[in-house]
Amino acid sequence: MSNLETFKYDDKIVRNFAIATSLWGVVGMLVGLLAALQMVWPVLNFSAETSFGRIRPLHTNAVIFAFVGNGIFMGVYYSLQRLLKARMYSDFLSKFNFWGWQTIILLAAVSLPLGITSAHEYAELEWPIDILIALVWVAFGINMFGTILKRRESHLYVAIWFYIATWVTVTVLHIFNNLELPVSLVKSIPVFAGVQDALIQWWYGHNAVAFFLTTPYLGLMYYFLPKAANRPVYSYKLSIIHFWGLIFIYIWAGPHHLLYTSLPDWAQSLGTVFSIMLIAPSWGGMLNGLLTLRGAWDRVRQDPILKFMVVAISAYGMATLEGPLLSIKSINAISHYTDWTVAHVHVGTLGWNGMMTFGILYWIIPRLYNTKLHSVKMANAHFWIATLGTIFYVIPLYWAGWTQSLMWKQFEPDGLLTYGNFLETVTQIIPMYMLRALGGAIYVAGVFMMVYNLWKTTRKGKVSDPEVSAPPKEKIVSGKGEYWHKWIEKRPVQMLVAATVLVMIGGLVEIFPMIIIDKNVPKIESVTPYTPLELEGRDIYIAEGCLGCHSQMIRPFRSEAERYGDFSKSGEFIYDRPFLWGSKRTGPDIHRVGNKYPDSWHYNHMLDPNSMSPGSIMPAYPWLFKRKINTKYTAKKIRTLQILNTPYPENYADIAVKDLELQAKQITANLESQGIEQENLEDKQIIALIAYLQRLGTDATPQIFVEEK
Amino acid sequence: MYKYILESAGNINWMALFALLTFMFVFIVSAILIFTKNKKTIQHISHLPLVNEEDLNIENRK
Numbered sequence: 001m002s003n004l005e006t007f008k009y010d011d012k013i014v015r016n017f018a019i020a021t022s023l024w025g026v027v028g029m030l031v032g033l034l035a036a037l038q039m040v041w042p043v044l045n046f047s048a049e050t051s052f053g054r055i056r057p058l059h060t061n062a063v064i065f066a067f068v069g070n071g072i073f074m075g076v077y078y079s080l081q082r083l084l085k086a087r088m089y090s091d092f093l094s095k096f097n098f099w100g101w102q103t104i105i106l107l108a109a110v111s112l113p114l115g116i117t118s119a120h121e122y123a124e125l126e127w128p129i130d131i132l133i134a135l136v137w138v139a140f141g142i143n144m145f146g147t148i149l150k151r152r153e154s155h156l157y158v159a160i161w162f163y164i165a166t167w168v169t170v171t172v173l174h175i176f177n178n179l180e181l182p183v184s185l186v187k188s189i190p191v192f193a194g195v196q197d198a199l200i201q202w203w204y205g206h207n208a209v210a211f212f213l214t215t216p217y218l219g220l221m222y223y224f225l226p227k228a229a230n231r232p233v234y235s236y237k238l239s240i241i242h243f244w245g246l247i248f249i250y251i252w253a254g255p256h257h258l259l260y261t262s263l264p265d266w267a268q269s270l271g272t273v274f275s276i277m278l279i280a281p282s283w284g285g286m287l288n289g290l291l292t293l294r295g296a297w298d299r300v301r302q303d304p305i306l307k308f309m310v311v312a313i314s315a316y317g318m319a320t321l322e323g324p325l326l327s328i329k330s331i332n333a334i335s336h337y338t339d340w341t342v343a344h345v346h347v348g349t350l351g352w353n354g355m356m357t358f359g360i361l362y363w364i365i366p367r368l369y370n371t372k373l374h375s376v377k378m379a380n381a382h383f384w385i386a387t388l389g390t391i392f393y394v395i396p397l398y399w400a401g402w403t404q405s406l407m408w409k410q411f412e413p414d415g416l417l418t419y420g421n422f423l424e425t426v427t428q429i430i431p432m433y434m435l436r437a438l439g440g441a442i443y444v445a446g447v448f449m450m451v452y453n454l455w456k457t458t459r460k461g462k463v464s465d466p467e468v469s470a471p472p473k474e475k476i477v478s479g480k481g482e483y484w485h486k487w488i489e490k491r492p493v494q495m496l497v498a499a500t501v502l503v504m505i506g507g508l509v510e511i512f513p514m515i516i517i518d519k520n521v522p523k524i525e526s527v528t529p530y531t532p533l534e535l536e537g538r539d540i541y542i543a544e545g546c547l548g549c550h551s552q553m554i555r556p557f558r559s560e561a562e563r564y565g566d567f568s569k570s571g572e573f574i575y576d577r578p579f580l581w582g583s584k585r586t587g588p589d590i591h592r593v594g595n596k597y598p599d600s601w602h603y604n605h606m607l608d609p610n611s612m613s614p615g616s617i618m619p620a621y622p623w624l625f626k627r628k629i630n631t632k633y634t635a636k637k638i639r640t641l642q643i644l645n646t647p648y649p650e651n652y653a654d655i656a657v658k659d660l661e662l663q664a665k666q667i668t669a670n671l672e673s674q675g676i677e678q679e680n681l682e683d684k685q686i687i688a689l690i691a692y693l694q695r696l697g698t699d700a701t702p703q704i705f706v707e708e709k
Numbered sequence: 710m711y712k713y714i715l716e717s718a719g720n721i722n723w724m725a726l727f728a729l730l731t732f733m734f735v736f737i738v739s740a741i742l743i744f745t746k747n748k749k750t751i752q753h754i755s756h757l758p759l760v761n762e763e764d765l766n767i768e769n770r771k
Binding site for chain 2 (some may be wrong): 009079082085153155157158159184222223224226227230231232233236237240241244248249273277442466468502505
């Protein structure tokens with residue numbers, strides 16, 4: 001007995017993360033609901049700060065990094081201590097992790113509605129927040145590895161492998177996708193441009209799904225499912241294969257977000273092949289989870305926690321089958337830019353992440369408060385409501401996606417588009433958007449029930465850090481023939497190195513050639529840098545989040561050439577920092593909208609979209625007509641772009657603002673000649689935006705397209 | 710179907726080949742390692758989540 005060491009688990013930190021998970025879940029989903037309603041009733045775009053383009057990144061960031069993020073920390077801090085039989089390495093780091101993360105979330109909740117964004121999807125936060133994220137994430141890493149090193153259990157359970165891979169990969173992704181030069185405290189310019197920026201962004205975006213929404217949650221599944229079912233995982237061997245297969249294949253699949261775009265073919269093919277291969281480990285993991293419950297299905301029927309987990313794992317299975325299918329070019333041609341993708345991700349988020357989080361919360365809260373769940377009946381009701389909400393959310397959106405895509409591609413016998421007016425394809429699916437909002441509302445209602453139920457539970461419980469005793473870690477003795485496995489599995493540092501190497505191979509092989517081989521991006525001689533006014537207009541476009549609804553990437557299909565003009569070439573984007581290809585067409589593609597309409601059309605359309613396009617669901621942007629163009633940083637932007645090899649004439653920055661004013665005057669005069677009257681119009685933001693919109697896609701025409709040999 | 714999928718994947722060049730080979734290597738090595746592993750160890754590891762606070766608590770053990 002004498003060699004037993006007595007210590008306490010730190011459960012306060014777990015409780016804090018659990019509370020944060022629930023609260024941010026409610027907030028993030030309510031913002032999502034608002035966005036869903038705005039797509040039906042554009043009047044709900046109350047102000048600049050609440051307009052769809054700014055709300056949408058707020059929603060995605062809140063549910064991914066606030067809701068799921070806190071959920072990850074909650075689950076990791078709980079399971080890691082128990083699996084390793086050790087208290088967290090440092091209480092200070094735990095607290096720093098918690099309060100740092102909440103600070104980041106608050107900063108995001110303020111900066112995104114203010115239009116402070118880097119435009120990289122799921123990495124919108126600007127550089128000072130990026131640095132804070134890095135600090136907190138590193139603190140989490142040190143805390144985790146410190147705990148692993150001082151553990152009392154020599155074997156590392158597979159859940160911990162998933163945590164380690166998560167930490168490594170997110171670190172790498174975060175750094176690469178946020179390489180940017182600051183212009184001001186709230187504005188930066190990415191180091192990479194156009195196609196390269198797009199590739200890195202989607203390598204990131206895809207792996208944010210893989211290594212933030214998937215691998216940590218798989219780790220949680222491998223811990224909490226056996227816990228809740230009170231039986232070990234079906235096959236531990238399968239879980240190891242699941243692990244290595246998944247982390248290795250996932251990292252390559254990013255380019256499937258860029259099929260049929262200006263990305264070189266070889267990169268697109270790689271994305272497809274690896275995406276299809278992903279089915280194998282994903283389904284291996286799903287089966288492993290479900291089979292854990294074999295012979296215990298009678299308990300699943302009664303226990304809401306197991307029910308949540310079963311549906312979560314099934315949703316994981318569905319989403320990971322659908323994902324690879326969407327990566328096949330011919331299917332992607334239909335699905336991309338439509339609500340099909342939105343439905344797909346919500347199977348993953350509402351189904352997999354949401355339900356798994358709810359299951360874990362219902363399991364963990366009574367244990368953290370040494371009591372029983374307030375109402376099992378209510379938890380059961382929540383389960384059905386959540387399932388119903390998910391179904392009501394995704395089915396209408398699948399329908400909307402298919403309907404709209406087919407309408408986009410339909411031709412008349414005489415060779416004209418059947419629905420030449422894009423808006424027709426939007427109004428067609430508004431009823432589906434209503435149903436989707438209803439589904440979302442149902443789902444959120446369930447979350448409110450859960451919060452109430454859990455709150456009641458905490459009221460009657462009492463908290464204490466559980467005190468336990470365990471023998472110190474035994475010395476490692478290798479059995480015959482298992483030397484190498486022990487070498488890896490018992491040594492977290494080797495494990496870390498192996499995971500990093502695997503992840504880096506995938507990343508580097510894809511990205512390096514893109515960056516160093518110039519020939520991947522054929523030059524187009526007529527493409528020139530943006531003028532200062534266009535540059536400011538472009539930054540307004542970014543701040544307003546127009547790219548949440550508009551793509552700037554015409555794919556090489558007849559239906560798109562007919563509707564939008566000649567397909568987009570990679571050489572057209574070499575001065576685009578950041579790239580703005582977008583990923584969803586709630587509105588039409590606008591890569592070649594330049595010169596399509598007179599300036600006055602845009603003026604009226606931005607002031608009230610309905611005046612030019614009756615029935616439009618695009619928000620109105622009245623504040624652009626009052627706010628002045630900010631020219632304080634124009635010169636600095638030009639200088640920064642010059643550092644990044646954008647060929648402005650020498651010392652151009654000094655006269656940039658003068659140039660800007662000149663062009664603004666021209667556009668104002670133009671508008672006046674078209675009958676638009678407004679006082680002091682030339683210094684308003686709308687002028688810069690019009691300058692940018694009218695420039696779009698006008699540089700390149702097929703005739704002067706020069707392929708480099 | 711299989712052929713169709715491969716075809717729609719387009720020109721698979723050395724990148725894909727390299728990726729596939731590394732993947733096979735990693736996969737085979739991890740498979741070999743796990744299947745040559747001692748049964749008792751696996752049993753032990755897979756039961757790690759099931760250890761409860763009470764099992765570790767001296768009061769309860771007495």
